[in-house]
Amino acid sequence: MSNVKSQIHIPVLQKEVLEYLNPKPNESFIDCTFGGGGHALALLEKNGPQGMVLGIDADPELLKTAKDNIQNTEYKNRLVLSCGNFANLKEIAGKEKFAKVSGILFDLGMSSWHLETSGRGFSFLKKEPLDMRYDTNNHLTAEKILNYWSVSEIEKILQEFGEERFSQQIAQSILEERKLKPIKNTSQLIEILKRAVPFRHQHQKLHFATRTFQALRIAVNDELNSLKNALPQAIEILKPGGRLALISFHSLEDRIIKNFLKEKNKENLIIILTKKPVGPKNEEIKINRRSRSAKLRAAEKL
Ligand SMILES: C[S@@+](CC[C@H](N)C(=O)[O-])C[C@H]1O[C@@H](n2cnc3c(N)ncnc32)[C@H](O)[C@@H]1O
Structure with missing residues (x-):
């Protein structure tokens, strides 16, 4: 014991x-x-x-x-x-x-x-694939949401599950990125967020990626x-x-x-x-x- x-x-x-x-x-x-x-x-x-x-x-x-x-x-x-x-x-x-x-x-x-060991992209402080599943037998991953869901669906989960005030800008920034190349890992997502969230909001007490990561995790795992x-x-x-x-x-x-x-x-x-x-x-x-x-x-x- x-x-x-x-x-x-x-x-x-x-x-x-x-x-x-x-x-x-x-x-x-x-x-x-x-x-x-x-x-x-x-x-x-x-x-x-x-x-x-x-x-x-x-x-x-x-x-x-x-x-x-x-x-x-x-x-x-x-x-x-x-x-x-x-x-x-x-x-x-x-x-x-x-x-x-x-x-x-x-x-x-x-x-x-999950945060420290799983390697599934739960932490925005590490470069990891955008998975975010608890049950790895499920099909839906954060990567699928980011690359295949419509901009309005992404905006909706950012609003509803992240209560993210910059949901529209972030959804747009995701769309622009994925037109160029698939969104694969957490570091890439952080760069997308940096382009969408106004600079002065990137240095608040709550990390500017917190709400997006929360929204994706909630959506992936329903x-x-x-x-x-x-x-x-x-x-x-x-x-x-x-x-x-x-x-x-x-x-x-x-x-x-x-x-x-x-x-x-x-x-x-x-x-x-x-x-x-x-x-x-x-x-x-x-x-x-x-x-x-x-x-x-x-x-x-x-
Ligand atoms: C905060 S942790 C629990 C920590 C635990 N109380 C301890 O003392 O170590 C939450 C756990 O719930 C699991 N979990 C989340 N949603 C679940 C669900 N819908 N069904 C079953 N397990 C779930 C996650 O995989 C995670 O391991």
């Missing part, structure tokens, strides 16, 4: 997630976004000796590494890993015999492995629809008294979660445990900059 733990960075809002999910001995949980497994291991530390955790992740490569890592740990018999999209949560949970559970976690978006599909399934799978914890990293996801919880609260299906979303403490932000935009919301099934 020390072996595995040493390879895992501390997950975002770990203490708060445990507080809200409140794992007890022998309870079972589903981690819908296993990633590097940090949250799942924290749950396994609390729900022994017989409690189980189902870890789901859409990324086959990431999950294979995770499987290899847990082979020789004390948790191998209590952790079930399943590669799939949480949009199919109920089906996956049923298949893996987790039909009713005490808690479900979503820690949305990409993992640090992230908002997956979340919308998964949320009602999560409520169904929870036992009465079971808890749902959701960590989001941008306002689009947070809005979906907030509205969903409100609606289910009105229907008397859940109580909301977080009046306002819970964010990281300053100490956590200092150690892990990515945590700065994290928002946790939690609810309990009635």
Whole structure:
């Protein structure tokens, strides 16, 4: 176990997630976004000796590494890993015999492995092919969007999924580039953005590529629809008294979660445990900059 733990960075809002999910001995949980497994291991530390955790992740490569890592740990018999999209949560949970559970976690978006190791173009700080898929069996990549989608479709995703104010200029700049040569890698995309975003906006606190990269990633992985599909399934799978914890990293996801919880609260299906979303403490932000935009919301099934 020390072996595995040493390879895992501390997950975002770990203490708060445990507080809200409140794992007890022998309870079972589903981690819908296993990633590097940090949250799942924290749950396994609390729900022994017989409690189980189902870890789901859409990324086959990431999950294979995770499987290899847990082979020789004390948790191998209590952790079930399943590669799939949480949009199919109920089906996956049923298949893996987790039909009713005490808690479900979503820690949305990409993992640090995607940014730092995957080589799939998630980071605008590295020169990599424009892939951006979690599930590498899917056909749609960022490269396909940039080279084949119409300018108006590209503009629309930049607006809707990136809330990018220069969406029109960026879409135009993409069109001009691809008339000359195919758009292949992240560095080429950064050059396109430099031509489209006014110079004075290229030196703000938020990197000028952030919104475009976010929009492409959301579109490639159909992230908002997956979340919308998964949320009602999560409520169904929870036992009465079971808890749902959701960590989001941008306002689009947070809005979906907030509205969903409100609606289910009105229907008397859940109580909301977080009046306002819970964010990281300053100490956590200092150690892990990515945590700065994290928002946790939690609810309990009635
Ligand atoms: C922020 S990371 C999770 C990190 C994890 N909590 C940890 O402690 O290491 C999010 C993970 O969710 C996965 N993911 C994103 N969308 C998904 C989806 N629709 N279905 C399944 N997994 C998804 C990504 O592949 C990524 O590994």
